[in-house]
Amino acid sequence: MSVRVLCVAAAVACLLSSCAGRSQTESGSLATSFAPAKGISSPKKAEADSPVALTPVAWGRFNNPGSLSGRTLTASSLSDLKLANKEVVLTFDDGPMPKKTETILSILDEYHVKATFLMVGQMAKAHPEIARKVVNAGHTIGSHTYRHADLQHLSFDAAVAEIEKGRDAVTSVTHKDAGFFRFPYLADTSRLRQWIASNGMVVLDVQIDSKDYFGVSPAAVATRTMNSLRAHGKGIILLHDIHARTAAMLPALLTQLSAEGYKVVRLRYSNSSMMMAWLN
Numbered sequence: 001m002s003v004r005v006l007c008v009a010a011a012v013a014c015l016l017s018s019c020a021g022r023s024q025t026e027s028g029s030l031a032t033s034f035a036p037a038k039g040i041s042s043p044k045k046a047e048a049d050s051p052v053a054l055t056p057v058a059w060g061r062f063n064n065p066g067s068l069s070g071r072t073l074t075a076s077s078l079s080d081l082k083l084a085n086k087e088v089v090l091t092f093d094d095g096p097m098p099k100k101t102e103t104i105l106s107i108l109d110e111y112h113v114k115a116t117f118l119m120v121g122q123m124a125k126a127h128p129e130i131a132r133k134v135v136n137a138g139h140t141i142g143s144h145t146y147r148h149a150d151l152q153h154l155s156f157d158a159a160v161a162e163i164e165k166g167r168d169a170v171t172s173v174t175h176k177d178a179g180f181f182r183f184p185y186l187a188d189t190s191r192l193r194q195w196i197a198s199n200g201m202v203v204l205d206v207q208i209d210s211k212d213y214f215g216v217s218p219a220a221v222a223t224r225t226m227n228s229l230r231a232h233g234k235g236i237i238l239l240h241d242i243h244a245r246t247a248a249m250l251p252a253l254l255t256q257l258s259a260e261g262y263k264v265v266r267l268r269y270s271n272s273s274m275m276m277a278w279l280n
């Protein structure tokens with residue numbers, strides 16, 4: 001057995017053992033931290049413990065920086081979000097969170113890729129310096145309501161107020177227009193989607209849910225994400241920058257994406273209505 005194989009095996013064993021028994025309640029200190037929506041049950045133990053389906057290269061060193069970075073896709077409406085086969089968008093919800101968001105920023109930098117961070121307004125207010133680090137590193141931002149409310153259970157007016165307050169908070173902290181939006185718990189309504197579109201925001205839906213909010217090993221999260229992606233061929237990937245397991249599995253996920261020829265597309269928000277007003 002070669003030294004390289006031994007090293008990889010040791011790294012996997014170390015990673016798995018260091019995360020064994022981590023609580024499912026691992027999350028931030030604020031009330032906004034993600035909790036699985038009702039109706040989502042925890043995966044069966046057998047699934048969580050299933051063998052790692054990633055190739056060994058995913059757990060080794062990434063030695064081809066730059067190969068993963070794809071095009072920039074500018075979007076001013078939902079219809080602009082069209083991905084080609086083998087294209088993915090990385091999205092991180094619920095932060096910013098000290099240490100975890102910063103660790104994820106370092107990893108994304110190492111792999112030369114840009115992601116979109118859908119920040120909870122309350123979290124951005126609590127950690128403004130980290131929110132600005134995200135922007136300064138060249139990533140895209142969006143909002144995720146002010147306090148991570150389930151908008152399906154609010155009146156229309158209260159839901160709109162939550163969305164506006166969240167966007168205003170993220171924008172005021174980062175000095176960037178947080179044009180993208182994601183529904184907490186992915187709990188949308190058609191009326192709210194219409195309101196968002198008519199107010200110049202772009203909803204980011206999810207095709208690949210990593211389910212990194214369940215208390216499973218980093219390897220299980222990476223495996224589930226890759227399996228879902230292989231079935232879809234492309235898509236927007238939902239991750240969270242408030243969990244240690246997400247940061248722990250991210251290098252393996254990115255290395256595997258590269259090995260399978262995927263490209264990470266960078267999103268850019270364009271407010272077309274403001275541009276039209278300026279041109280006129």
Ligand SMILES: [Zn+2]
Binds near residue numbers: 093184185
């Ligand atoms: Zn969320």
